[in-house]
Amino acid sequence: MRTEQETTSAAVAEVSRHTLSVLVENKSGVLARVADLFARRGYNILSLAVAPTADDRFSRITIVVIAEQAVLSQIVKQLFKLINVVKIAELSPGNSVERELMLATVRATEQTRPEIMDIVGDYTAVVLAEGDNQITISVGGATAEIDQLEEALRVHGLVEIQRTGQIALPKIGAEVPILRASK
Amino acid sequence: MRLNGAQALIKSLELEGVEIIFGYPGGAILPVYDPIIDSSIRHILVRHEQGAGHMAEGYAHATGRPGVCMVTSGPAATNVVTALADAMLDSVPMVCITGQVAFAAIGTDAFQECDTTGITRSITKHNILVTKASDIPMAVKEAFHIATTGRPGPVLIDVPKNIVDAGNPDAYFEFEYPTEVDLPGYKPEIEPDQVQIAEAIKLMLEAERPVLYVGGGVLKARGSAALVELAELTAIPVVTTLMARGAFPDSHELCLGMPGMHGNYTAITAIQRSDLLIAMGSRFDDRVTGRVKDFAPDAKVIHVDIDPAEHGKVRVPEVPIAADSRLAMEAMIAELKANGAPAAFKDRSAWRQQISGWQEKYPLTYEQSTDGELLKPQYVIEQLSALNPPDTIVASGVGQHQMFGSQYWKFDHPYTWINSGGLGTMGFSIPAAIGAKAGMPDRTVWAIDGDGCFQMTAQELITAAVDKIPVKIALLNNSFLGMVQQWQDMFYEGRRSEVQMSYDLPDYVKWSEAMGCASRRVEDPNEVEAAIEWANSINDRPVVLEFRCVDSERVFPMVAAGGSNDEVYVDPSQQSTLDAEREAAK
Numbered sequence: 001m002r003t004e005q006e007t008t009s010a011a012v013a014e015v016s017r018h019t020l021s022v023l024v025e026n027k028s029g030v031l032a033r034v035a036d037l038f039a040r041r042g043y044n045i046l047s048l049a050v051a052p053t054a055d056d057r058f059s060r061i062t063i064v065v066i067a068e069q070a071v072l073s074q075i076v077k078q079l080f081k082l083i084n085v086v087k088i089a090e091l092s093p094g095n096s097v098e099r100e101l102m103l104a105t106v107r108a109t110e111q112t113r114p115e116i117m118d119i120v121g122d123y124t125a126v127v128l129a130e131g132d133n134q135i136t137i138s139v140g141g142a143t144a145e146i147d148q149l150e151e152a153l154r155v156h157g158l159v160e161i162q163r164t165g166q167i168a169l170p171k172i173g174a175e176v177p178i179l180r181a182s183k
Numbered sequence: 184m185r186l187n188g189a190q191a192l193i194k195s196l197e198l199e200g201v202e203i204i205f206g207y208p209g210g211a212i213l214p215v216y217d218p219i220i221d222s223s224i225r226h227i228l229v230r231h232e233q234g235a236g237h238m239a240e241g242y243a244h245a246t247g248r249p250g251v252c253m254v255t256s257g258p259a260a261t262n263v264v265t266a267l268a269d270a271m272l273d274s275v276p277m278v279c280i281t282g283q284v285a286f287a288a289i290g291t292d293a294f295q296e297c298d299t300t301g302i303t304r305s306i307t308k309h310n311i312l313v314t315k316a317s318d319i320p321m322a323v324k325e326a327f328h329i330a331t332t333g334r335p336g337p338v339l340i341d342v343p344k345n346i347v348d349a350g351n352p353d354a355y356f357e358f359e360y361p362t363e364v365d366l367p368g369y370k371p372e373i374e375p376d377q378v379q380i381a382e383a384i385k386l387m388l389e390a391e392r393p394v395l396y397v398g399g400g401v402l403k404a405r406g407s408a409a410l411v412e413l414a415e416l417t418a419i420p421v422v423t424t425l426m427a428r429g430a431f432p433d434s435h436e437l438c439l440g441m442p443g444m445h446g447n448y449t450a451i452t453a454i455q456r457s458d459l460l461i462a463m464g465s466r467f468d469d470r471v472t473g474r475v476k477d478f479a480p481d482a483k484v485i486h487v488d489i490d491p492a493e494h495g496k497v498r499v500p501e502v503p504i505a506a507d508s509r510l511a512m513e514a515m516i517a518e519l520k521a522n523g524a525p526a527a528f529k530d531r532s533a534w535r536q537q538i539s540g541w542q543e544k545y546p547l548t549y550e551q552s553t554d555g556e557l558l559k560p561q562y563v564i565e566q567l568s569a570l571n572p573p574d575t576i577v578a579s580g581v582g583q584h585q586m587f588g589s590q591y592w593k594f595d596h597p598y599t600w601i602n603s604g605g606l607g608t609m610g611f612s613i614p615a616a617i618g619a620k621a622g623m624p625d626r627t628v629w630a631i632d633g634d635g636c637f638q639m640t641a642q643e644l645i646t647a648a649v650d651k652i653p654v655k656i657a658l659l660n661n662s663f664l665g666m667v668q669q670w671q672d673m674f675y676e677g678r679r680s681e682v683q684m685s686y687d688l689p690d691y692v693k694w695s696e697a698m699g700c701a702s703r704r705v706e707d708p709n710e711v712e713a714a715i716e717w718a719n720s721i722n723d724r725p726v727v728l729e730f731r732c733v734d735s736e737r738v739f740p741m742v743a744a745g746g747s748n749d750e751v752y753v754d755p756s757q758q759s760t761l762d763a764e765r766e767a768a769k
Contacts, residue, residue, distance in 0.1 A: 029300065032301070036305055070495060070499070073495060083308075083369045085368050086367050086368040183370050
């Protein structure tokens, strides 16, 4: 018979990335409740981004987690037990549009600058500031693309970097799986 | 009606039907203590805030109504933390009100300031920091709604001093009590899904070795009558976990008693050999399952729990049913009858025989004291159970006495066993018993306590004496932290570390008398009955009976922590029979 431990070991290979779109009441302390839940139950967050929605009663938290299916199911159910969590949907590249913003300051000498500008062009990044042997660029894109850009810039020397974490919305007309919602 | 925040808070509690507040005043909560003087609510002044919390829990366990406690900010809030964590793990409906420093002072490290909502976030079902006086009625309404619906639990309301201050013009508003809550993220579902009920019924009709594994959720759902009906209709044997003792009568022929680490052999083994486990309001706690991968290896699982997060948390069920367990059982009964029950069940006479075989071979047992030996705790509890009315409420501390209490008291009524199951809070019994007695004044209430536990919360007996709450305490004094000693003897090669207390220090009889209790010491088995009758004849003050017990008794059966439930140690007098049986089965 199945037990959680066996399920876990059988599914080790299936650990994967999941994007949860969590609609919460726009009240003080809600983010702390969500963060606290992940910390105390030992769930891994890859990124978390939060902002108000068009309806000012609610905020949306986009959480990217790395988990196998049984753990993901627990994460969702435990999250939904928080009184202020209203709805949880799972977004995937197929059914959603995803974006992340990165700011990066890169070392750029006279010799390397053209090469860096080529990379910046390839990724439709924008130069925000330039200084002695450094430039700061901004890029928005899918997380995977930004990962690639970060790698490409790394060889030139990253001075500072800040990423927002992924945000996502369902594609227009797409059906996204609602994992939990208050009736 | 124009009220200030303090008046509004008390008025709101009155409108929620609160009859008792267990509490302790202090700086930040002072303004709320003024309107209490004019309120219909009885306030019981405790001697330590932890006691207020456990009294509220005991009250809730016994009455089914939410317990209410109120304390000030800072150290008072941190003192009540243990009770909140306890209520969280045992799903006890409770509302705790804490004072807080004035809103403008929050975050300044003010006198008696602590981050109460931060500290209690993970040990409450929900908590609310109120920032405006006019938000108080809704905060109270929400707190009671959340505490008592879905899976019950503790809710804390943190109240800054300025919004309850009668001298602050901004603390006044036109009071109106809301009729409903607006919680878009909280709409607990309690009705069972009929498709899942039908799936469950199919498994029940096919099962050859089914067991009903009943937890505290059945009590929370007021589901005892439905459980008896379901068990009788299906003739499925019932085990009741530590949190569910009394949910099904021990005297019922289908009752197998308690499973788990110190459960009886039959309850543990019936689960292990079962082909269908019907988990009803139980949560596959590690104390019940032992090593999870070896738990009930051949069983399919139907798991009824009002909290869907319990499904698959430990064991993945074949049929998860997220519903109130009473409603689920009623739906099962109707569906079973529609599907030809009881005639449609498989012949399970072999299973019944196997179970009665275990019951005959491995009953709970102990040896009575020899001449001159001190008392056996099991004997004391058997006598207490026999000499008290069957609806007596029993509260317990944590340790050996708790396990003996659960094993040897005969529970035939729901809501008669109150203990700290999940958190395992030593010192729980005295305040919990006081809370229970305050809520159920016509019932006999006993606390079973150990000498370690007694010293943690004994001061609440002063509360009981002053407030005329005549609880009775059976203090099983074995001069040791018995359960720790047992583990050191069994798993640490007998190296006893920091477990010895003393029979004589303190002098429990003198101490009890000093706290306003009647008290007597009992050392001889022949004196036990007379002492209990003496205690039961006193009803104007608390009574403490100090039962001097042998210092070496161990709780059996036992499954070692993390061990498999197939490796039960039974009483030493039965172990060789069991070993021989296991050898033959190989």
